[in-house]
Amino acid sequence: MSDNICDRCKKPVKTEENVMELLAIVQDDPLLVFTNDKCRHIRCSPSSAQWINHPDFMPMTDKRPKYAKKQYSVENRKVFEKKFTSGWLKLIGEDNLEDSTINLMNLD
Numbered sequence: 001m002s003d004n005i006c007d008r009c010k011k012p013v014k015t016e017e018n019v020m021e022l023l024a025i026v027q028d029d030p031l032l033v034f035t036n037d038k039c040r041h042i043r044c045s046p047s048s049a050q051w052i053n054h055p056d057f058m059p060m061t062d063k064r065p066k067y068a069k070k071q072y073s074v075e076n077r078k079v080f081e082k083k084f085t086s087g088w089l090k091l092i093g094e095d096n097l098e099d100s101t102i103n104l105m106n107l108d
């Protein structure tokens with residue numbers, strides 16, 4: 001196991017800052033963290049960070065056309081924001097919100 005060093009900024013990454021941990025929660029795939037050895041700060045990953053919409057999280061935007069929020073419909077944006085924001089709150093241990101937000105993405 002390598003140290004948890006961000007592949008973008010080369011600084012140490014705490015669990016609650018790791019975008020892979022966030023994606024594991026968001027995608028409901030706990031193994032993601034083990035099957036993917038990438039390690040990156042949430043804030044060094046604007047494509048994910050842009051979806052966190054919370055007063056405690058300084059908003060980020062991803063201006064790259066491939067990832068930019070703008071390309072998504074308003075409905076999809078809401079879904080992603082809910083999913084990433086509630087996932088992030090869970091990650092930092094502040095998930096005492098109602099659980100209904102998590103279930104929104106189980107649309108299949």
Ligand SMILES: [Zn+2]
Nearest residue numbers: 006009041044
């Ligand atoms: Zn970083």
